[in-house]
Amino acid sequence: MSEPMNAENKGAIARFLAAPPDTVSKTLFVAIAVCLVASMIVSTAAVILRPTQEANKLRDKQINILQVAGLYDPAIDISDAFEAFEPRVLDLESGEFTDAFDPATFDDIAAADDPELSRALEDDPASIGRQSRFRTVYLLRDDAGALDKVILPLHGYGLWSTLYGFIAVEKNGNDIFGLQFYSHAETPGLGAEVDNPRWKSQWNGKRLRDEAGTLQITVAKTAPPAGADYHIDALAGATLTTAGVDNLVKFWMGEEGYARFLDKLQAGEF
Numbered sequence: 001m002s003e004p005m006n007a008e009n010k011g012a013i014a015r016f017l018a019a020p021p022d023t024v025s026k027t028l029f030v031a032i033a034v035c036l037v038a039s040m041i042v043s044t045a046a047v048i049l050r051p052t053q054e055a056n057k058l059r060d061k062q063i064n065i066l067q068v069a070g071l072y073d074p075a076i077d078i079s080d081a082f083e084a085f086e087p088r089v090l091d092l093e094s095g096e097f098t099d100a101f102d103p104a105t106f107d108d109i110a111a112a113d114d115p116e117l118s119r120a121l122e123d124d125p126a127s128i129g130r131q132s133r134f135r136t137v138y139l140l141r142d143d144a145g146a147l148d149k150v151i152l153p154l155h156g157y158g159l160w161s162t163l164y165g166f167i168a169v170e171k172n173g174n175d176i177f178g179l180q181f182y183s184h185a186e187t188p189g190l191g192a193e194v195d196n197p198r199w200k201s202q203w204n205g206k207r208l209r210d211e212a213g214t215l216q217i218t219v220a221k222t223a224p225p226a227g228a229d230y231h232i233d234a235l236a237g238a239t240l241t242t243a244g245v246d247n248l249v250k251f252w253m254g255e256e257g258y259a260r261f262l263d264k265l266q267a268g269e270f
């Protein structure tokens with residue numbers, strides 16, 4: 001039974017090979033073979049390169065944290081320099097740290113998609129939809145072990161994209177040391193001027209809240225009534241990205257974000 005079938009198969013293969021190269025069956029065969037080989041190469045490369053990509057992502061995040069804290073030195077090994085930071089997972093609602101997650105592996109961006117760990121935002125000025133109830137923050141201590149700065153992640157929508165970044169706040173919970181974004185897709189020369197060192201340098205020394213504890217930090221063309229201490233100038237020609245940055249900073253520094261943690265910092269609790 002199998003011999004005649006083999007003979008039949010051999011006959012079909014021989015006919016296929018003998019056919020002229022421009023037949024439909026040969027063209028389809030070559031097209032499908034090329035697609036299969038190409039997809040195998042692409043998926044093998046994706047699998048092989050994934051650990052490298054993850055390592056590069058981590059390195060990039062660490063560089064950004066070092067930069068926003070003013071500690072980045074290209075001559076110093078990133079992992080060694082990053083040892084200066086103590087990552088902790090913060091419960092936003094209580095403003096306290098939690099040991100429920102390992103800060104080295106907890107992914108607070110992914111946690112925003114987990115209904116157990118996040119909440120849907122009704123009032124959503126940063127246009128992020130859902131917010132993780134826990135965020136990984138980075139404590140920077142001085143040589144004597146006293147708290148020096150905290151580095152807090154923040155994100156929100158600009159004009160074309162979600163901007164992801166960090167704000168460095170002094171140990172008093174109110175003075176800003178710096179802010180920078182590590183990922184966004186705003187237009188170069190317009191919204192992407194958030195990366196311009198001259199624009200970023202404005203954040204240093206600005207304040208979040210006034211003496212009465214009201215959040216005053218504002219990113220806009222004109223200073224808020226509270227004064228220049230709370231004012232970051234708008235990005236020229238990029239009113240919508242400016243509004244996005246203003247909204248996301250107010251959101252994360254406000255009641256829905258780090259307010260309770262900042263209260264505790266101001267009270268000298270850490």
Ligand SMILES: Cc1cc2nc3c(=O)[nH]c(=O)nc-3n(C[C@H](O)[C@H](O)[C@H](O)COP(=O)(O)O)c2cc1C
Nearest residue numbers: 159160186187190191192236237238239240241242
């Ligand atoms: C191709 C293109 C890209 C733009 N990219 C941005 C951007 O990244 N951020 C932004 O706020 N506005 C961007 N704009 C401009 C906005 O459409 C809008 O005109 C601008 O935000 C208004 O700012 P202004 O009031 O300062 O002129 C872009 C416009 C064009 C045509």
